[in-house]
Amino acid sequence: MSDSNKIIDQAVSSEYKWGFYTDLENDTAPPGLSEDTIRFISARKEEPGWMLDWRLKAFRAWEQMTEPDWAHVQYPKINYQDIIYYSAPRKGPKYNSLDEVDPEILETFNKLGISLEEQKVLSGVAVDAVIDSISVKTTFREKLSELGIVFCSMSEAIKEYPELVKKYLGSVVPVRDNYFAALNCAVFSDGSFVYIPKGVRCPMELSTYFRINAINTGQFERTLIVADEGSYVSYLEGCTAPMRDENQLHAAVVELVALRDAEIKYSTVQNWYPGNKEGKGGIYNFVTKRGICKGDNSKISWTQVETGSAVTWKYPSVILKGDHSIGEFYSVALTNNFQQADTGTKMIHLGRNTRSTIVSKGISAGKSNNSYRGLVKIGREAEGARNFSQCDSLLIGSTCGAHTFPYIECDNPSAKVEHEATTSKIAEDQLFYCNQRGINTEKAVSLIVNGYCKEVFNQLPMEFAVEAQKLLSISLEGSVG
Amino acid sequence: MLTETQVKTAGWGNTEVQALRARALAFFEEKGLPEVKNELYKYSNIQRLFTENGFRETELKTATDTLSLPELPFATSGTLVLYNGVFQPALSVLPAGVEVQAAGTILNGSLAAQTFALPEPDAVKALALATASEGVALLIGENVQVAKPLLVFSYTDVEDASSLASLHVLTAGKNASASVLMLHAHAAEKRFFAQQVWQYFTAEGAALRVYDMQNEGPESYTINHFSALQAANSTFSLTTSSTGSAFMRNNVRAEHAGEGCHTELNGLFMPSEGQHIDNRTFVGHMFPNCTSDELYKGIAAANGKGVFNGKVYVARDAQKTNAYQSNKNVLLSREATINSKPELEIYADDVKCSHGSTTGQLDEQSIFYMQARGIRQAEARKLLLLAFANDVFERIPDMELRAFFETEAGQRFAALYRSR
Numbered sequence: 001m002s003d004s005n006k007i008i009d010q011a012v013s014s015e016y017k018w019g020f021y022t023d024l025e026n027d028t029a030p031p032g033l034s035e036d037t038i039r040f041i042s043a044r045k046e047e048p049g050w051m052l053d054w055r056l057k058a059f060r061a062w063e064q065m066t067e068p069d070w071a072h073v074q075y076p077k078i079n080y081q082d083i084i085y086y087s088a089p090r091k092g093p094k095y096n097s098l099d100e101v102d103p104e105i106l107e108t109f110n111k112l113g114i115s116l117e118e119q120k121v122l123s124g125v126a127v128d129a130v131i132d133s134i135s136v137k138t139t140f141r142e143k144l145s146e147l148g149i150v151f152c153s154m155s156e157a158i159k160e161y162p163e164l165v166k167k168y169l170g171s172v173v174p175v176r177d178n179y180f181a182a183l184n185c186a187v188f189s190d191g192s193f194v195y196i197p198k199g200v201r202c203p204m205e206l207s208t209y210f211r212i213n214a215i216n217t218g219q220f221e222r223t224l225i226v227a228d229e230g231s232y233v234s235y236l237e238g239c240t241a242p243m244r245d246e247n248q249l250h251a252a253v254v255e256l257v258a259l260r261d262a263e264i265k266y267s268t269v270q271n272w273y274p275g276n277k278e279g280k281g282g283i284y285n286f287v288t289k290r291g292i293c294k295g296d297n298s299k300i301s302w303t304q305v306e307t308g309s310a311v312t313w314k315y316p317s318v319i320l321k322g323d324h325s326i327g328e329f330y331s332v333a334l335t336n337n338f339q340q341a342d343t344g345t346k347m348i349h350l351g352r353n354t355r356s357t358i359v360s361k362g363i364s365a366g367k368s369n370n371s372y373r374g375l376v377k378i379g380r381e382a383e384g385a386r387n388f389s390q391c392d393s394l395l396i397g398s399t400c401g402a403h404t405f406p407y408i409e410c411d412n413p414s415a416k417v418e419h420e421a422t423t424s425k426i427a428e429d430q431l432f433y434c435n436q437r438g439i440n441t442e443k444a445v446s447l448i449v450n451g452y453c454k455e456v457f458n459q460l461p462m463e464f465a466v467e468a469q470k471l472l473s474i475s476l477e478g479s480v481g
Numbered sequence: 482m483l484t485e486t487q488v489k490t491a492g493w494g495n496t497e498v499q500a501l502r503a504r505a506l507a508f509f510e511e512k513g514l515p516e517v518k519n520e521l522y523k524y525s526n527i528q529r530l531f532t533e534n535g536f537r538e539t540e541l542k543t544a545t546d547t548l549s550l551p552e553l554p555f556a557t558s559g560t561l562v563l564y565n566g567v568f569q570p571a572l573s574v575l576p577a578g579v580e581v582q583a584a585g586t587i588l589n590g591s592l593a594a595q596t597f598a599l600p601e602p603d604a605v606k607a608l609a610l611a612t613a614s615e616g617v618a619l620l621i622g623e624n625v626q627v628a629k630p631l632l633v634f635s636y637t638d639v640e641d642a643s644s645l646a647s648l649h650v651l652t653a654g655k656n657a658s659a660s661v662l663m664l665h666a667h668a669a670e671k672r673f674f675a676q677q678v679w680q681y682f683t684a685e686g687a688a689l690r691v692y693d694m695q696n697e698g699p700e701s702y703t704i705n706h707f708s709a710l711q712a713a714n715s716t717f718s719l720t721t722s723s724t725g726s727a728f729m730r731n732n733v734r735a736e737h738a739g740e741g742c743h744t745e746l747n748g749l750f751m752p753s754e755g756q757h758i759d760n761r762t763f764v765g766h767m768f769p770n771c772t773s774d775e776l777y778k779g780i781a782a783a784n785g786k787g788v789f790n791g792k793v794y795v796a797r798d799a800q801k802t803n804a805y806q807s808n809k810n811v812l813l814s815r816e817a818t819i820n821s822k823p824e825l826e827i828y829a830d831d832v833k834c835s836h837g838s839t840t841g842q843l844d845e846q847s848i849f850y851m852q853a854r855g856i857r858q859a860e861a862r863k864l865l866l867l868a869f870a871n872d873v874f875e876r877i878p879d880m881e882l883r884a885f886f887e888t889e890a891g892q893r894f895a896a897l898y899r900s901r
Binding site for chain 1: 831
């Protein structure tokens with residue numbers, strides 16, 4: 001036991017490695033939320049009138065809603081009037097080449113290991129980098145546009161593709177969906193917009209790096225991905241935020257629409273600042289992510305690796321409306337110190353012969369709490385629907401908690417729903433087996449935890465899988481090699 | 482043993498209990514009947530249950546001399562008769578070593594506090610505690626071994642749309658061992674809403690098995706509150722077979738107060754036409770080295786609605802806990818619904834906990850296999866259902882009791898395919 005105690009101590013003492021702060025001049029709105037703030041944001045972003053109306057409608061809805069308290073997390077009450085709702089890096093002309101990009105921003109990306117040049121040349125990944133709400137640089141756009149693929153920031157999309165945005169924005173996560181979604185609708189700053197035309201297979205992984213940068217800035221991205229009939233896209237979302245003492249609110253909304261025969265694969269690695277080892281600071285991550293398999297034979301797959309944030313409240317969901325459509329959810333959630341995570345998924349089966357798979361791996365260490373909360377709903381008409389869910393929890397240390405709250409609602413007699421969950425610690429005999437073969441306990445824990453998460457990592461694109469493993473190691477430093 | 486009048490006059494004369502009842506009433510008045518937004522009653526609409534049926538308190542008859550007891554195909558060790566929740570000494574026979582008192586006489590200090598505790602904000606239980614008439618305290622003496630099951634027979638005979646509640650306590654003394662079979666019946670064509678609170682205390686090393694056959698008619702709307710507090714090395718098991726009642730809710734709670742405890746909860750629930758059966762269980766692992774095992778199987782036919790919501794809670798210091806929970810359901814018709822919510826809440830690391838939940842239908846291949854061998858389809862389905870239900874009954878160690886439960890379930894299955 002003394003060995004594992006040592007490991008826990010070391011794990012608890014590891015500091016946030018991405019905690020640097022880029023000194024950028026910001027163009028910020030005064031703190032507080034009112035109709036004026038929304039008009040300010042909308043005006044600053046040079047938005048058309050219909051967008052402002054939409055935002056104001058959402059704001060009025062939000063004012064009448066109350067903050068939900070059902071999740072298994074505790075945090076001090078958020079004062080929504082203390083938050084800065086808009087912050088953009090100093091506005092300059094749009095750059096034509098990387099040389100023109102603010103060198104400090106490039107430096108930031110280099111520290112994160114996503115040098116734009118490198119990405120461009122080596123990995124063939126188009127990066128739409130978002131620093132504090134404004135899309136700074138979009139690469140590979142020409143190449144994508146040859147295929148008719150639209151990959152741009154949400155602000156641009158609102159100006160350039162208003163018909164597409166009007167048709168799909170808010171169609172999966174309606175304005176009144178929940179408290180944080182309504183807030184996002186009212187104040188969303190920017191985000192990514194992707195449209196894949198009929199029959200096009202996107203030749204590269206699309207990727208966005210989000211950064212929360214300025215002090216006290218809520219980050220409210222809005223992402224919308226539409227895959228038209230027969231198309232395919234894989235989208236990567238990676239997040240790191242610098243160290244900051246005040247809690248920062250993050251309430252994003254992601255909407256995915258897959259039409260007939262289309263497939264969307266959405267992968268997330270989230271490594272926001274989880275607070276220090278006393279539980280001070282850290283990000284509040286209250287995100288609404290939902291996809292709809294609108295057409296027959298469509299598929300949406302969510303993969304997430306969650307190692308950051310002080311409080312996480314996130315349920316990437318799939319509405320399986322088209323017949324024979326498929327929903328998948330693969331998740332690794334790691335909590336350490338005083339982190340709290342309440343995460344899971346919703347699979348709503350409406351169409352016939354719809355299938356869903358849920359694999360959730362939770363790892364709790366330190367004094368953290370990690371909950372899986374999922375809903376599998378089989379509608380009356382979902383003939384032959386099939387679901388398999390597996391939720392495993394691993395406990396490291398005796399002061400953390402792991403919880404499972406699955407909801408299974410079955411209204412169709414031809415459906416098959418299976419759920420299983422286990423909770424345990426790393427078995428002594430597994431550690432002993434490794435020790436006996438000359439692998440020290442630290443490396444053994446690393447090996448076992450990585451093996452435990454393999455099922456999920458296998459779903460990630462290769463570059464991401466490597467990063468995910470790295471993040472896991474950092475988050476559990478000392479116990480994972 | 483007390484006489485009937487003594488039980489009546491002793492009706493909550495206990496001032497400590499009166500204060501606790503007042504507290505429960507205040508709690509209920511503050512919270513009101515739970516809405517469906519309440520996680521505890523998410524799948525059971527209690528407000529609608531009350532508004533649609535207009536249950537109200539009525540003057541209850543407390544004695545009878547014309548009650549016929551159920552005939553059982555096996556011997557029991559004794560019989561305890563409750564009429565509208567009131568103990569009937571003239572009809573009851575108790576085995577040696579088992580004593581009956583009025584519940585209030587033993588509910589003092591921690592026993593009272595435990596019985597009237599509301600560990601979860603459950604306003605329905607608060608209402609039951611506040612309005613319950615004083616029931617019995619069944620005391621099983623130290624080292625007493627009751628070999629045959631003790632029958633507890635409850636008969637409800639009230640005006641239409643009556644609401645009634647009663648509270649009973651059962652204590653199993655040190656190293657005692659006993660099993661209790663609960664049977665229910667009621668007067669025809671009179672709807673009623675009944676709440677029974679049963680508080681069990683198992684002393685060190687005791688083993689208590691409770692079997693509840695819930696096969697009342699469609700006039701019955703019932704909420705049971707079964708709570709057990711287990712001292713070290715004791716065993717508590719509860720088996721419910723819920724096939725009757727228009728509305729049935731079992732609130733089951735077992736909590737460990739010492740090391741080495743074992744808890745076993747088994748349930749078969751079969752909601753059919755117009756029925757709603759909801760099982761809510763909570764197993765509280767508060768001490769190290771305890772085990773628990775739960776198996777609930779649901780069969781929903783016609784427009785029946787079944788619910789299983791089980792929670793396993795493992796406290797920070799409850800190391801070396803082994804807790805298993807399994808819920809398997811079969812849907813037999815288009816209109817049937819099953820909602821399942823198995824939960825784990827774990828704060829200790831050296832534990833083995835798992836839960837599983839499946840919902841599906843009878844295997845068509847198995848049915849075809851039997852049909853190919855000359856077994857008619859209805860018969861084949863009945864056989865598969867029996868096999869499905871037997872997983873629960875197999876856990877009953879007493880062979881006669883097991884057969885009794887199997888027969889009852891078999892009749893239900895046969896009726897199911899006759900009515901089609």
